Amino acid sequence: MRILLTGGSGMVGRNLLDHASAREYEILAPRSRELNLLDREAVAEYLRENKPDLLIHAAGRVGGIQANMADPVGFLVENTQMGVHVINEAYRAGISHCINLSSSCVYPRNAPNPLSEDQILTGELEPTNEGYALAKITAMRLCQYISQISGSAHYTTLIPCNLYGRHDKFDPANSHMIPAVIRKIHEARQSNASSVEIWGDGEAQREFMYVEDLADCVFSVAEKMRIGDEVPDVMNVGIGRDYSVNEYYQAVASVIGFEGEFVHNLSKPVGMRQKLIDSTKINQLGWMPSTELSVGIEKTYRFFLEEVTNG
Ligand SMILES: NC(=O)c1ccc[n+]([C@@H]2O[C@H](COP(=O)([O-])OP(=O)(O)OC[C@H]3O[C@@H](n4cnc5c(N)ncnc54)[C@H](OP(=O)(O)O)[C@@H]3O)[C@@H](O)[C@H]2O)c1
Structure with missing residues (x-):
């Protein structure tokens, strides 16, 4: 089976290429x-x-709250164009299978948790990353339309929860929460700082999955497609539970050995209060994640020390 992987140099893409199953495909x-x-x-x-x-679409313009808020036009236009171009042209070229990677920001901001796939497009989106979410919804719908109108094309969208892990971005300008927290707490420990600032009250709940687990899930879905098993057109991929922002800070502090205190800055934006996705469908397909939070954070911190700080 020959796979076109877009975004192969990104965090998700590199973890896909590093996965043991990658050797079984061209x-x-x-x-x-x-x-x-x-x-x-x-x-x-x-x-x-x-x-x-098979097309695995893992390319995108990806960033945290600050990057999204600074350039909503870029996030909407570039992600829409990338998704529409590669998915529609794959269909036109007769490519029979596609795994499109989406994001849990496609869910309405006020939808009850855990978020199930049928809640998409039932309410207003979170404004801080609306442009990005609209682009992701467009790509997902395009995959659904293609699967509906074609008797032979199977285009599936996976909606991962937040991800962290090896090949993450640690630059504060475009990092997501866990790598940003790792850098912040690492630097606080290096400089013997007595405290670290947390945006908001730290009570917001977030679900984060170790990215090697997502890579494992993508190959598991690819294998089902290869042998002709039926795969739902849209599936959440999460760990089935969430933690508060404060708990993530504590987990990172315990891996790094930071013993200072945390100070909350209530003037900063926090985004949605909770975003836990319902992973029943992918679990029913026989796939479960396997990496504990502490193990994932340890591996990510080791990557940060070896590849980012060179020490
Ligand atoms: N990171 C997360 O927490 C997270 C969570 C849920 C879902 N996802 C989804 O997973 C996918 C991958 O995310 P990621 O974190 O791996 O992103 P990433 O690390 O920022 O990588 C982005 C990738 O997209 C490629 N790319 C950007 N613009 C391109 C263009 N114009 N043409 C071709 N390729 C282009 C980049 O290629 P070059 O380096 O060659 O420019 C890079 O390989 C995205 O769809 C994202 O929405 C990510």
Whole structure:
């Protein structure tokens, strides 16, 4: 089976390429400079020439609250174009299978938790990353329409909860919560700071999955597609429980050995109060995550020390 993996140099993409199952497939993973997904013609030509059996769409313009709020136009336009170009051109080129990666920001801000797939498009989105969410919803719907109108194409969307792990971004300008907390607490420990600031009251609940578990899930779905098993068109992929922001800070502090205190800055935005997804469908398909939070944080911190701080 030949796979075209978009976003192969990103956090998700690199974990897919590092996964043991990657050896069982021929995987094409062009960088954006080799295949710019904003260039529809180039995408069409690449697909015609290489004819993969499966598209895994893991490319995107991805960032935290600050990056999203600073450039909502870029997040909406680039993610919409990337998704529509590669998914629609894959369909036009006769590619029979697709795994499209979405994000839990597609859920309405006031939807009751745990969030199940049928709640998408039932209410207002969280404004801090609305542009990104609209782009992700468009790509998901496109996959659903393609599967509905074609007798032979199976285009599935996976909606992971928040992710963290090896190859994460640790730069405060575009990092997500766990890598940002790792850097902050690491630096506080290095400088013997007595306290670390937490945005908001720290009571907001978040679900984070170790990214190697997502890679494992993607290959498990790819294998089901390869053998012709039925796969739902949209599936959440989470760990089935969430922790408060304060608990994540404590978990990171205990891995790093920071013994100072935490100070809450109530003037900063916190986003949604809770975002726990319902992973029943993917669990029923036979897949479960396996990495405990403390183990995932330890592996991520080791990656940060070895690859980011070189020490
Ligand atoms: N990170 C998370 O917490 C999280 C959570 C849920 C869902 N997801 C989803 O998972 C997917 C991957 O996220 P990630 O965290 O791995 O992102 P990432 O680390 O920021 O990587 C982004 C990838 O997209 C590629 N890319 C960006 N612009 C491109 C373009 N114009 N043409 C071709 N490729 C382009 C980049 O390629 P180059 O490096 O070659 O430019 C890079 O490989 C996204 O769909 C995201 O929504 C992520």
